[in-house]
Every structure is written in structure tokens, then in C-alpha cells.
Amino acid sequence: MKPAAFDYVAPRTLPETLEALADTERDVRVLAGGQSLILEMHLHRIRPDLVVDINGVAGLDRLSLDDGTVTVGALVRHGFFDSPQAVPGPLGRLCSLAAGNIAHPPIRARGTMAGSLAWAHPASEWCGVALALDAAVEVRSAGGTREIAARDYFRGPLRTARARDELITSVRLPLLSDDTGVGFVEHRRTHFCFAQVAVAAALTMRDGVIEEARIGLVNCADRPVRAHAAEQALVGVEPGSTGTGLRLPDGHPFARAGRIAAEQDAAPLPEPYADLEYRRNAIAVLVGRTLRQALADHREHNGATGEHP
Structure with missing residues (x-):
């Protein structure tokens, strides 16, 4: 056709x-x-x-670091983030994890972060990361420039606050402190499918206690979702041991946060291969796994002891 x-x-x-x-x-x-x-x-x-x-427009393919912020130009490709060193610190590791879940290498070689936010598909990995990290979207039109916070940007499936005459010129993400661990876990029915559920997480730790949690849910509603209730349940918690099995112990704080995210933060819709019960269970499990991955990442990069699942 x-x-x-x-x-x-x-x-x-x-x-x-x-x-x-x-x-x-x-x-x-x-x-x-x-x-x-x-x-x-x-x-x-x-x-x-x-x-x-816009591929021939000069300057849109740049990534710059300034004052604790990474500015990603509209033509910076997914594949740029394949290496965790492409961006300093935990943010680079999170972007690398997210980018590795996007389709296939030829698509990552052409697609862009800004394009993903412009399209605003509910299953977009970058949309979940942007929301979790309080990203800012810069848009320009012939009438001027404005900045839209990620929390205000997404309006529904394929719907955003960007006007028809506006172009996303860049996306701004905050650099994450060194005492932050990151995780990104995705589940899809086959390798060729969109994510049924994906979760981005960042845990900032102080003396073994969670000081701040950021959780972005992908394809868990008609738009990306910030799991505020689950985040609040984690602040001040000492995670301790996460066990050695694939599944977290039911009473672990990460398992509880997963259930809270599934029941209070997410608003999943049934799909042909996944009814609501299945989707809520998948959200709970993946939130727990992503938090576990973030904790392991923090321990690995901060010399702490503990499990590294």
C-alpha cells in the first residue's frame, strides 16, 4: 500500500x-x-x-550539558543512548536501559527522543522516562518559544499540549545525583510488539534509606503515568534484602509499592491478549522488579553490599 x-x-x-x-x-x-x-x-x-x-536543519542534532541539565536536540537518535556513557552518571544508565528496549537497531538509528514525545504513544519508553524525571519539552513556532513540563504535556493517546504549528526543538532532562540508582524493565508479548507494560525508576538513597523515588509507568493508562502513590510509599523506607528468587517476597516494600502502583496509580485498559486482572498483576510485578534493579544499580555504583539481581 x-x-x-x-x-x-x-x-x-x-x-x-x-x-x-x-x-x-x-x-x-x-x-x-x-x-x-x-x-x-x-x-x-x-x-x-x-x-x-527537518533532517537537514542545522543544530537540532546536538546534545548539551549545562547547570545539571541535559538538553537533547530534536534530531538526537535513539541509538545515541545505547552506551551508558553517552550521558554522565545515572541518567546515562537509565537512558541506555530505555533505549535498548526500543524496537530494533535500524529503528534506533533513525528514530528520536523528541519524535517519540511528539507522537506520544502510550507505549513509548521515552514518554515514561520524561514523566518520571520531570522533563521539560521546548517547543517553537513562528510566534515564539515556550517550555512545557512533562506532567502537563501528555493529554491522551497521541494527544499533547503541543500546538499544530509548534515544533519540539529539544527535551531537557535533569542529571541525577551519584547516589541514585536506576532501572527500566519492559514486558511485551513478542519481541516485535509494543510494550504491554514498562516501568522506569530512579531511587535516591541516603545511608541505606530511600530519600526520593521516581517511577514512570508506560502503557498503564491512555498516557504515561507518574506513580505518585507508590513513590510516597517508598520515601523513608530501608529496602534491606530483596531475596534471591525471581519474585520479591510479598511483604517487601518494593512488592507493596508495585501493588499500590497497579491499584492506585495505573488505569490500564484491557487488551486482546491481556485482561485487566493480568495487566494489573503485570504492573505490580514489573514495578517491583524495576525498583529491585534500581537498588542493585545504586549498590553497584556506590560500593554498597547487597543482592545484585
């Missing part, structure tokens, strides 16, 4: 790009990686009047 006819422009500068996007009388779509857009066009689920290819 071939896409419907459309006009195509490939601007070389940001002002040219914003001028093309200002044509709100037509359905204008931005092409960066195109891993979602091209498929939808071939299936005729999207029929844009104009496609604006």
Missing part, C-alpha cells in the same frame, strides 16, 4: 521550518525519524497535505 499524495519540503533552517508549520489550513506533519509517521501514511491512517523533513 502506498501513501496518498502529499507535498514535501526539506528546510535547511529553523525559521524556514517554522514558516512551513505555520500553514495551519493544511495537515502538516514533521518528519524526523519517521518510524511511526511513514507507517501510518502507508496504511492511510494519516494523509498529510504537507510533510516537513
Whole structure:
């Protein structure tokens, strides 16, 4: 199947790009990686009047560090984050874990973090990470620039606070302190499927006690979800031993946090291969596993003793 006819422009500068996007009388779509857009066009689920290819726009492929913040340009590819050293400290490890769960190497070579946030699929790994870390999304139009907090950005499946004439130019993520451990765990029915559930977590520890917890849930509602209730249940907790088996002991704080996330934070919808009971159980289990991974990551990088599952 071939896409419907459309006009195509490939601007070389940001002002040219914003001028093309200002044509709100037509359905204008931005092409960066195109891993979602091209498929939808071939299936005729999207029929844009104009496609604006931003791959030649100078400066959008940069990543910069400044004042405790990482700014990821609109053309920084998923594959850039394959190495944990691409970004300093725990944030680099978290981005590497998340990127490794995105599709396949050819897709990671073309797709972008900004593109994932622009598309806002409920199963997007980057959307969950952005929400967990209180990321900021910078958008520009011919009328100016504004910044949208991740907590205000997602409005529903494939719906965001970005206006039709706005382009995501960068995503800002906070660097995580060295005493933070990170985890990212994903479950999908087959390797070729979207995540049924994925969880991003960051645990900041002081003297063996959880000082701060950040948990982002992926495909657990009609948009990414921040598991605030589960996070609050972990603050001030000393995790101690997580056991040696695959499953956490039922009374462990991480297991309790998983159940809280599944019952209070998530709002899953049934799927053809997963009813609500299955999905809530999967959320509870994966939250527990991700927290366990984050604790092991903290212990590994801070010289602490304990299990490293």
C-alpha cells in the first residue's frame, strides 16, 4: 500500500521550518525519524497535505550539558543512548536501559527522543522516562518559544499540549545525583510488539534509606503515568534484602509499592491478549522488579553490599 499524495519540503533552517508549520489550513506533519509517521501514511491512517523533513536543519542534532541539565536536540537518535556513557552518571544508565528496549537497531538509528514525545504513544519508553524525571519539552513556532513540563504535556493517546504549528526543538532532562540508582524493565508479548507494560525508576538513597523515588509507568493508562502513590510509599523506607528468587517476597516494600502502583496509580485498559486482572498483576510485578534493579544499580555504583539481581 502506498501513501496518498502529499507535498514535501526539506528546510535547511529553523525559521524556514517554522514558516512551513505555520500553514495551519493544511495537515502538516514533521518528519524526523519517521518510524511511526511513514507507517501510518502507508496504511492511510494519516494523509498529510504537507510533510516537513527537518533532517537537514542545522543544530537540532546536538546534545548539551549545562547547570545539571541535559538538553537533547530534536534530531538526537535513539541509538545515541545505547552506551551508558553517552550521558554522565545515572541518567546515562537509565537512558541506555530505555533505549535498548526500543524496537530494533535500524529503528534506533533513525528514530528520536523528541519524535517519540511528539507522537506520544502510550507505549513509548521515552514518554515514561520524561514523566518520571520531570522533563521539560521546548517547543517553537513562528510566534515564539515556550517550555512545557512533562506532567502537563501528555493529554491522551497521541494527544499533547503541543500546538499544530509548534515544533519540539529539544527535551531537557535533569542529571541525577551519584547516589541514585536506576532501572527500566519492559514486558511485551513478542519481541516485535509494543510494550504491554514498562516501568522506569530512579531511587535516591541516603545511608541505606530511600530519600526520593521516581517511577514512570508506560502503557498503564491512555498516557504515561507518574506513580505518585507508590513513590510516597517508598520515601523513608530501608529496602534491606530483596531475596534471591525471581519474585520479591510479598511483604517487601518494593512488592507493596508495585501493588499500590497497579491499584492506585495505573488505569490500564484491557487488551486482546491481556485482561485487566493480568495487566494489573503485570504492573505490580514489573514495578517491583524495576525498583529491585534500581537498588542493585545504586549498590553497584556506590560500593554498597547487597543482592545484585
